[in-house]
Amino acid sequence: MSDSKAMSCAVLGIDLGSSAARAVIMTPREGRILGDGEAPYPSGVDSVLTDPADPDVARQSPFDYLAAITQAVRAAMAQARTARVMGIGICATGSTPIPVTANMQPIAGQPGMQDRPAAQAWMWKDHSAAAEAEEFAASMARDNPARLAATGGATSSEWFWAKLLKLLRADPEVGAMTAAFVELQDFVPAALCGVDDVAGLVRGVCAAGHKGHWDPTRGGWPDLASLSRLHPELGRAAGPLANPRSHTQAVGRLCNAWAGRLGLEPGIPVAAGLLDAHAGALGAGVAPGMLVRIMGTSSCDIALVEGRAHAIPARGLAGAIDDSVVPGFVGVEAGQAAVGDLFAWAARLLRPGEPTGATIAELSALAAGLAPGESGLVALDWNNGNRSVLMDPALSGLLLGQTLATRPEHVFRAMLEASAFGARRIREQLEAAGVPIRTVMVSGGVITRNALARSILADVLGVPIAVSGASQASARGAAITASVAAGLHPDLGAAQATMVPPPESVAMPDPGRAATYSRLYGHYLTLHDAFGAATAPLGGMMRDLRALRRAATSSSNGANS
């Protein structure tokens, strides 16, 4: 490179999201963004490979990730001509594991395997392993019940082991070829470092703990004997299960081939990967006492607490994992299964055929003219099931209080309120588990674009809602990990101090509205407990309606026409 004196010391953060890769190049000292880039995944419908026979299938091509990274990083570098990249950090959706060969190549790249569904990346929202998840949970409850406690007493069809078990059963041929099942957050660092032997694979702590049931205080990875009882190949096909590494440490250095592709110098340290939401929390400034809500189609809520995970009763939370966000702290995750998706659903229901974004803006403007309680409605926000605190994907929505005068804006406001009530229920679960929440930081287009949603969230939670000033919070979080892994900052807290911008705005709760919402929240809680607990009198109803729907949809007749 020409004149190194004019060059800025920089780090590169890469975020592999659900539909695109983003890259951001920033200065670790000033937190200045020198360049950014974004590239979509070209394959499938909205970047997802689906299966007409099974609506729960959601796959992606592993090669799309690599192509998109190349394009996004080159676009960012084109803007950041003065950057001298000193470290690379990577975050990704997860659990999004990819079956690979012994030399770390995706099975999907093997001859004849290009279109084989099981050979692709198993996207986080693939729910085809529901039965396997139940089987895995039952096995773990029998063999090592304490381990389940760290993930709220449950496993999920979205997670690593259920997906691998499903793969082995659905496609034994792919299973036999699989030398390792590798999370996207771990696959990309390995690829960038030119790792060509599964023995050299290093997994990151974040996905290992939150999605793979790795638990340092309870024996590390699930034991192979238990796994073998579920499927004789399960332990082998998982690949090497060494102790995972923190994303504050490098897993290797950028190889020549990838340096050439990306327009970077070889040898740059590459940090261990982490999950995108957790990186987003880092990028938004997560610290003890703060709840960071990454709000998109769904929400991922991240908090930190001092101490060790085994002291946190994680029931009702998605996980409490040692060091998963910041070393030395427990990273606690919770979430709502539909946030932006819920608002978009309401917009589609109430204004079919019109652009969803425009409808949301229009309904929000009308709904802003209503006072709390004026709609006469209360709703449950479970149209996509309940992630926290009930962890039951079979739950569904509820709307109550309609009169003949109920208008679309009343229903829409009830959805915004229900979403905020769901967040309050999560906050209460966190506090009951010993995770104090004094401030809430939100990030994501759904909430940053909607002042009414923010105001309602502040009134319902009764705390100020700060809107993160960090654009591309996840990529920024990845850049923060890069700065530590490259030795440019001593720890993540020091990196955050310079690389996290101040909040863009703060929505303050209004005491009068908050009081009305507390009364409405009482009704929400009553409904939550009445319909949410499987043992409650009304607890089986949503599940049975789902069963009836499945039966009706699969039967060929019965319609009136």
Place this chain on the structure above:
Amino acid sequence: MSDSKAMSCAVLGIDLGSSAARAVIMTPREGRILGDGEAPYPSGVDSVLTDPADPDVARQSPFDYLAAITQAVRAAMAQARTARVMGIGICATGSTPIPVTANMQPIAGQPGMQDRPAAQAWMWKDHSAAAEAEEFAASMARDNPARLAATGGATSSEWFWAKLLKLLRADPEVGAMTAAFVELQDFVPAALCGVDDVAGLVRGVCAAGHKGHWDPTRGGWPDLASLSRLHPELGRAAGPLANPRSHTQAVGRLCNAWAGRLGLEPGIPVAAGLLDAHAGALGAGVAPGMLVRIMGTSSCDIALVEGRAHAIPARGLAGAIDDSVVPGFVGVEAGQAAVGDLFAWAARLLRPGEPTGATIAELSALAAGLAPGESGLVALDWNNGNRSVLMDPALSGLLLGQTLATRPEHVFRAMLEASAFGARRIREQLEAAGVPIRTVMVSGGVITRNALARSILADVLGVPIAVSGASQASARGAAITASVAAGLHPDLGAAQATMVPPPESVAMPDPGRAATYSRLYGHYLTLHDAFGAATAPLGGMMRDLRALRRAATSSSNGANS
């Protein structure tokens, strides 16, 4: 008249509906319609005089009724040139009482009283006397509890005594001028007969029993001492309270003045009036074992049972009244507070700004392609409160089971199903009270225009649903009473045999769909009992949401904008 040999013996039925008067002239022997006419009420908004300060007020101008009758009858007579009218029958909405002077003139016609709200007709759907209804019920429960049993253990803000008590309190000047409070069904026959002294007023059995708490086996009218304790003028302002007369008997003969106005001969016998829904049941062919459902914005369900009313446990029903439809039988009334209104509400919610009728047709066509259970939804049909069997206007709607895939046609079908479940609950209450229901006859545009609604009703009730072939069933029922009062038929059954046409069509239940609906109905019942009973754990929620809505609407601020 020219040549009486060419003239057809005919009867005239007049129906004073919510927004228009209808007249039908038909032959009592063949049941042939010779002419009909319709005329709207010109005053107010959609024929209703409202009060911006009180949304519960719904009044009509008494003079509108007389003008509309004149116009409708003359239009019918213009078609029926060969008719020789031998009897006149009248049915009307109710309780729709009118305050009149000692010479039977509406107070609204007195000097300075033309625009006075209390001086108008108090339309059936006027709910401004809610507090007075509770007060009246409490007083009756204390003084004569058995009397309340005939009307399901309750009174209503829609009924006669609550409205009179409200009138006396709201406008003492009008109260002092009121020599009698006269149901519309009784006011019109008196007017046509030229009655000019309240002493000559004859009330009809139907409104007296169903709306005025007249009960022949429990002392007739409520006793004056009890009424006086509520208000010293209550007994006096009600006017003469003689034993009411059956609509199979004449109350007088057409006077010269009205004969001239209507283009009829004077001296024609005029039958005592009855309520429009009960007349509609007669016109549709009501008989023991048959439930007639008059389905419009709401539904009024009428059944007959042999025996006397005091043997019928009427709790949960709107009333079980001796001889109120057919002498010798108990007339049992129940109903749903929103049927057509519920479907129209859904259409407005889901397609705002589009014509309601077109939307209902479009959503029905889409919903017909779904099988029972396929929507995944179950709803309560209480958007306008619950009339039967809970008799609680403070209840509201509920929709349960929504997912992100729920579309407008799913919601619309759930409304049709909820309405049918509400009908099944009423049928079960009737059968439990000893009123067997073997067939169901429906009448009214909402159900005759919608094949899907009929099909769902058949599947949910599990019985054939016959669609009445009687156009203008209420006016036809009034004509049937005229034929008996004029001596052209010996009794109502004989009149029905010639004057009620066969059903237009019959929807048969499908066993497969019926089985799925029985399972869904189980969920409806669970929700019905959980939210409907004030003492149930969830029983106070809808009432509290209503209170919150009122408080929010009346307070000036609190909105987010």
